[in-house]
Amino acid sequence: MLERFLALEEYVYSVTSKCSNMPDMLSRIEILVLKDLVALMSPVASVITEISGENYPTCSVMIPIIHCMTAAITDFVTATEIGNEFKAKLLNRINNKFHHLESTPILAISTILDPRFKRLYFKTALAASNAIQDIDSQLRKISGYKTRKAIENDQDVNNTKSSTPNLWHFHDNLVMKNREVADVESLNLELKQYLHQPVINRSENAFKHWESLKPAFPTLSKLALQYLSIISTSVPCERLFSHAGNVKTDNRSRLTGEHLNMLLFLSSMSNEEWGLT
Known part of the structure; x- marks a missing residue:
């Protein structure tokens, strides 16, 4: 006004x-x-x-x-x-x-994983470093889980081939420990390569960019999409509830929850998704 x-x-x-x-x-x-x-x-x-x-x-x-x-x-x-x-x-x-914005883990990690921003807007190096370490620790857990599952599968195969005790079990554990110790000395390879890449244009779609990076960063891309999908406010949820109230009126009181979800989903689609542009 x-x-x-x-x-x-x-x-x-x-x-x-x-x-x-x-x-x-x-x-x-x-x-x-x-x-x-x-x-x-x-x-x-x-x-x-x-x-x-x-x-x-x-x-x-x-x-x-x-x-x-x-x-x-x-x-x-x-x-x-x-x-x-x-x-x-x-x-x-x-x-x-x-x-306290930079010290909030969800906000800091999602900013680092957004290829348009990364570490550009962090005022304190410590906050950016903490976010990177959090990402690195999550990647290690995912990678460590996959590695352990691979070793366990190999052990199961060996155990089925022979009924004798598996003497190579100690070797497998030793390899696993050495791998974990070696990884601690530096960042995850995917994370390191991602941080060394230049930021993309702000007008580009971050989701589509990560889809293109998926072959090169298979583990990091999954983690990035999880954090980028988080909404920062409750406005979209409140907007959806208001729209649901407009759809399910007193005259449509017998509308089931399943049909209401369908109508809300269809109305949320853009003209481009409907093929009208």
């Missing part, structure tokens, strides 16, 4: 001047204050809109977009004293609200 008023400022005065009971209009200083407030709140509105989406990753954009919002507000030069005070209070509130 304030943006619309400022856009029509020159017309509002000429129209209201013709009224017999003309209301009190804003002074020039008050107009400048409004312009400062609108400009300062514009990045905040953009962030709210961006993180409320449901057709693209939102969890991985939290750290980068908050960083960009803070930079945009900091770089804005206010024209009034009130605007300057509002800017200082707004930045202080943002810092108090989001100072």
Whole structure:
């Protein structure tokens, strides 16, 4: 509303001047204050809109977009004293609200695994390092589980071939321990190669990019898709409940839950998915 008023400022005065009971209009200083407030709140509105989406990753954009919002507000030069005070209070509130953002494991890991951002927006190297170590430990558990299963399968095959005790059991355990010790000395190979690659364009689809990387990073791609699928807000869920309330009205009270799920799914599909574009 304030943006619309400022856009029509020159017309509002000429129209209201013709009224017999003309209301009190804003002074020039008050107009400048409004312009400062609108400009300062514009990045905040953009962030709210961006993180409320449901057709693209939102969890991985939290750290980068908050960083960009803070930079945009900091770089804005206010024209009034009130605007300057509002800017200082707004930045202080943002810092108090989001100072722990990088130390939140889910947000940090999803940002690292987003090929558009990786470590670009981490202010502290320790937070980025902790996130990378968390990813590395999860990859080791997955790889270790696969390795143990392979050894167990080999042991089962050997045991079926011969009824004598398997003397190579000690050798298999020793190989397993040496492999685990060697892996601790450096990051997982997939993770290391992924971090060395340059970031992709921000407009590219992170999910499609990971699908193309799947042959080269089979284990890391599965982990990345799990974290990128996390939503950052409850807005999509609330939007779905509101839509369900519009579909299942009093006149359609006999609609079953199964059919309601079908209708909600069909209505959630885009025109492109329907082949209408």
